[in-house]
Amino acid sequence: MTLSVPRLELALTPTPILKLARLSRELGVELWVKRDDLTGLLESGNKIRKLEFLLGEASREGADTLITCGTLQSNCCRTVAAVAARLGLRAVLALKGGPPPSCDGNLLLGRLLGAEIHYCDDDAWAKMGDTLEALAARVRARGGRPFVIPESGATVEGALGYVACGEEIAQQIRHGAPDFDTIAITAFSGGSHAGLLMAGQLFGLRANVVSVPIAWEAARVREYITGVIERAASRYGLPVAPPERIDLLDGYQGVGRADVRPEELATVVDVARREGIILDPVYTAKAFGALLDVLRRDPGRLGRRVCFIHTGGIFSVFPFRSELAALLDGSAGNRLVEL
Numbered sequence: 001m002t003l004s005v006p007r008l009e010l011a012l013t014p015t016p017i018l019k020l021a022r023l024s025r026e027l028g029v030e031l032w033v034k035r036d037d038l039t040g041l042l043e044s045g046n047k048i049r050k051l052e053f054l055l056g057e058a059s060r061e062g063a064d065t066l067i068t069c070g071t072l073q074s075n076c077c078r079t080v081a082a083v084a085a086r087l088g089l090r091a092v093l094a095l096k097g098g099p100p101p102s103c104d105g106n107l108l109l110g111r112l113l114g115a116e117i118h119y120c121d122d123d124a125w126a127k128m129g130d131t132l133e134a135l136a137a138r139v140r141a142r143g144g145r146p147f148v149i150p151e152s153g154a155t156v157e158g159a160l161g162y163v164a165c166g167e168e169i170a171q172q173i174r175h176g177a178p179d180f181d182t183i184a185i186t187a188f189s190g191g192s193h194a195g196l197l198m199a200g201q202l203f204g205l206r207a208n209v210v211s212v213p214i215a216w217e218a219a220r221v222r223e224y225i226t227g228v229i230e231r232a233a234s235r236y237g238l239p240v241a242p243p244e245r246i247d248l249l250d251g252y253q254g255v256g257r258a259d260v261r262p263e264e265l266a267t268v269v270d271v272a273r274r275e276g277i278i279l280d281p282v283y284t285a286k287a288f289g290a291l292l293d294v295l296r297r298d299p300g301r302l303g304r305r306v307c308f309i310h311t312g313g314i315f316s317v318f319p320f321r322s323e324l325a326a327l328l329d330g331s332a333g334n335r336l337v338e339l
Ligand SMILES: Cc1ncc(COP(=O)(O)O)c(C=O)c1O
Pocket: 045, 046, 075, 076, 152, 154, 186, 187, 188, 189, 190, 191, 192, 193, 280, 283, 284, 311, 312, 313
């Protein structure tokens, strides 16, 4: 079944599925990773899959300027900047906070890619709907055609990106990848989780899908997932419905996206050394750390074969260079925990 929804092909797919041999041996569970951090353009991660459908809509509307918002180190904002530069569009980014003392990581890349940056104080951030509308009005006033993308690409079209990812996994399983019991993914809005659940219903993906909320409380993630599936069914006539149970590994939000804790940085270092994979401190390290915690406590909880979707974010390692260096040098007073 091919989704008959406007789409621009932007991602390098299919992304590989690799076994994490040493962690699997240690945990007594087959642990695999789908390398969605390698979706291309700029190691764009999950956002580029979402943007394939969002840009399909934008180009149908004849937009010439993409407007979105996020934190200073937002992966989504950087990916929007990269896609805009690639397609000859303009990007306008509304970022939370003031200009930082040094321009680093995703913010540096966004600026290199030519995005117009607007720093938002607390008030402008709290009224983000108005802020985005004001930016869109400015674009219109100078003769442009804006297309607004909510934070994290959290729309029905964004979730369709992970319907396509789920279809891809189903195909990879047909071609010899393991028939996973569980697929685990990081959740901010839960849009990617919602997409995978829809793919399960549309393409016969058997795996249970679980996600790890890294900022929002579980009830809000569940509500978003339910709503987006209902909207996908009504807007595109897809034969999908919210499942009775939405499985989250809850309680790992820590301090949300406000800061990163030493244990998350330790997970970045440990997984890099053990498996040669770089997680990002804000999203994927938190989620992968949660997965390891659950598997260590109860190895059977997620079945025998578990696949973690690595949704990207490598560039946000760099703004944490001094914290990571302190950890590597042993001067932070934290241990590098043996996984
Ligand atoms: C690296 C990474 N993983 C996962 C997510 C979460 O995506 P979603 O909003 O679809 O839950 C994000 C986006 O915020 C992200 O940047």
